[in-house]
Amino acid sequence: MAGTTRSTTTSGARWQVRPRHPLIPIGAAVAGLAALVFAFEVPHRHSIEDNLTDRTKVALSDAGIDAEVSFTGRDGRVKVGSADEADKARDVTLGVEGVRVVDVQAPPKVEKPPAPPEPIAVKLLVDGGKVTLTGTVPADGDRGKIADAAKQAFGAENVQDDLTVDAKRAADDTDLAGLGAVLAALGKDTKAGVVDLTDHVITLTGTVASQEVKDKAEAAARAATKGQAVRNELVVGQAAAPAQVQTQLVALPTVEFENDSATLTAKGRAVVENAASILKANPAIKVSIEGHTDVTGTVAHNQALSEARAKTVLDTLVSLGIAPDRLSSKGFGESRPKVQGADDAANAVNRRVEFIVQQ
Known part of the structure; x- marks a missing residue:
């Protein structure tokens, strides 16, 4: 038998051994x-x-x-x-x-829808026979409608146009030219009057000579908004409430100064004169004048500059006939920015003087 080994013992018995597989x-x-x-x-x-x-x-x-x-x-x-x-x-x-x-x-990325454009925001300040226009509109044509209407109502020499144009603003269906009719209804005897167009709503504040003037201004505002909401907070023949005075002061344009200085520009002085008119119309109101800067420069320099600018405004108001005991001033430097950022746009907003009515 292949693969088998045979052996024989001495006694003649046979046995065999099968070898293991090599793997x-x-x-x-x-x-x-x-x-x-x-x-x-x-x-x-x-x-x-x-x-x-x-x-x-x-x-x-x-x-x-x-x-x-x-x-x-x-x-x-x-x-x-x-x-x-x-x-x-x-x-x-x-x-x-x-x-x-x-x-x-990671969870799927959710794309946020773009924010809707901001609507037109316009404020028209009427005081002492003069009108100051502030706010932002989407086109030069809109700016022209408001400015032309104001000039027609009060005369070009009595209108200060500080409106700005931003194409990103949403068009408003308000009859902007119709704002001139509101100004005309208020008339030159209105004290510290404000026509505020924000979010398609016109808010009227200030002191007027009679109920007739108040009613005419409201009717003109309703015509301009084509039936949309009008808030008539005009006061007849008496001082406005503190909240109304605050609204009027907020409506003022930015108080401008010479670069890195506490010296008012011509436009800045004109704004302070408007503030003085509002305070004269409301002799019981006391105001804190608060200065703020952008982040350009050192913290110490900005603090000192904000204090000096607020003090300049206070001194100017006193020189215009406002009693010193109705006024106080303080500076906050760069510590209270109105918007975040250090670009030119953010800096322009954060450089400001605010009039805060004391309750």
């Missing part, structure tokens, strides 16, 4: 090696995964990202809270030594 020893060796690898690799792999998980969490936390982290071998899975963090989380994780690949999971 059996190799298979046993492989199985043993696999067992050793498994016994070593499984706990070692878990150690690697834990190490990568811990170091990745630290790296993401240092980058300001709160995430869930797990690893299978050297392959990571990171779950973040927003789509905006996904790319940064991927870069941070791949930067951790030992990481091979990473799968970053």
Whole structure:
């Protein structure tokens, strides 16, 4: 028989031995090696995964990202809270030594709809036979309608046009030329009157000579808004309430100064004169004059400049006949910005003097 070895004992008995297959020893060796690898690799792999998980969490936390982290071998899975963090989380994780690949999971990015354009915002201040126009309109044509109507009602020499144009503003269905009829109805005897067009609503404040004037102004405002809301807060023959005076003062244009100075420009003085007219019409009102700057320059310099500008306005009001005991001034430097930012537009808004009615 092939593959069989025969042997004979001394007594003559026979026996045979079948040899093992030659691959059996190799298979046993492989199985043993696999067992050793498994016994070593499984706990070692878990150690690697834990190490990568811990170091990745630290790296993401240092980058300001709160995430869930797990690893299978050297392959990571990171779950973040927003789509905006996904790319940064991927870069941070791949930067951790030992990481091979990473799968970053994030909720889908939700695109916010664009904000609707701001509507026209216009304020017309009537006092002492003069009109000051402030606010923003979407086109030069709109600006012309308001300015021409005001000049027709009060005369070109009595109108100060400080309107600005911003094409991003939404068009308004208010009859802007009709605002001239409102001014004409108020007349030159109105004290500290304000025609405020905001969010398609006209608000009337100030002191008028008679109920007839008040009613005519409201009728003209309703015609201009084509039946939309009109708030008639005009007061007949008496001082306005503190809240109304505050509205009138807020409607004033920005008080302008020479660059980096507490010296009023010609326009700035004109605004302070308008404020004086409002205060003369309301002799019981006391006002705090508060100065603010932008962030240009040092904190100490801006604080001193804001105090000096507020004091200039106070002194100018006194020179115009307002009793000193009705006034106080303070400066806040750059500490109370009206809007955030350091660009030219933000700086222009934050450089200001505010008149705050004391209740």
